Amino acid sequence: MMGYVTNHRWKRWKRNRIWGATATFLCCICFILFTPPIPRSLNHHRFADVRNLVGVPNTLNVMTNFPFLIVGVLGFVFALDGTFFNISSQGEVWGWVVFYSGMIGIAFGSAYYHLKPDNHRVIWDTLPMTVAFSSLMSCLVFERFDQKTGLCCLVALLVSAFLCVLHERIYNDIRFCMMFQLILPLAIPAVAFMYRSKYTHSGYWFVSTGIYLLAKIQGITDKKIFRVNNYFITGHSLEHLCLALIPISLSIMLIYRELKFQRLVDLKDRP
Structure with a gap:
């Protein structure tokens, strides 16, 4: 019964x-x-900090992308190496390699955009971000379902990411990109909550979601944070630094996690 x-x-x-x-x-x-179509507002490119500190326009908004490059390169190398991260399938390797490639793309694309923010350059900021979201969602699918489903998800989301950014570039309509960047960050913790993982340390998915929400709040309150800290650093620069904590958090997860069934075998083998 x-x-x-x-x-x-x-x-x-x-x-x-x-x-x-x-x-x-x-x-x-x-x-x-x-x-109706939603054009990207010119206010999107007006950030609080426009200081030129070392001969670089919008210095802090540009330089705070550097952590993405460090963690992206290290993660890319470790994911390909296959010994430092606990990754159990080739599909997962591809997913994480694309994710860390997206981090490297964000470092260069966002820095290039912030040198002279406008509607023409913003595509190089948006595209690697959507690639990172797509690959991260696919990594979760690899982990919670199977390799075939994960590969289908990875290909479908990457194609969707490119089409969304292309649509914005051609038609100046951010609806698709907006949905993409809103739905996936919500879908990741939802899938992580609803489906069991074959690995330990799954809590890092929720930690990363919390970091993302904090970063978005910092970005929204860009000017207010700038005033509160006496014009030292803006909310947008802090958003960059906060977002860089996400790949760091997930890298820690990849280092320390174990397959659950392997952990049970190890416990049974103990005297």
Whole structure:
């Protein structure tokens, strides 16, 4: 009887998840169909800190992208090496390699954009960011489902990322990019919560989500933070530094995590 109740609850929970995903998809479709194009506002490029400190325009907004380069290069090398990170399939290797490549792309793309922020350069800031989101979501799918599903997710999301950015560039319409950058950061903790991982240390996914939310708050309060700290550093520069903590957090997860079934075997083998 107990097994029947548990099975019934599981089926109901699974059905609710399907309905939730379907409702989210329909909301996105309605958003695209029933809203006019949204051009990128020129206010998006007006940051509080425009100081030229060492001969570099918008110095701190440019220089605070450097941590992305360090962690991106190190993560890329460690993911390819295959001994430093605990990665159990070739598909996961591809996912994490693309993620750390996205970090390197953010370092260069965001620095290039902040040298002279405008609608022409912003694509180089947006594209690596959407690639990083896509690969990170795919890494989670590799971890929670299987390699085939993960590869399909990786290819589909990367193609979608390029199409979204291309659409913005051609039509000056940020709706697709906006959905992409809103849905994936919410979908990652949702999938991490609903589906069990084959690894330990899954809490780092939620830590990374918290860091992301904190970074977005810092970006929104760019000018206020600048005034509060007596015009030393802006919220946007702090947003860059905070976002760089995400790949650091996930790298720590990759170093220390273990396969759960392997951990159980090790515990049984102990005297």
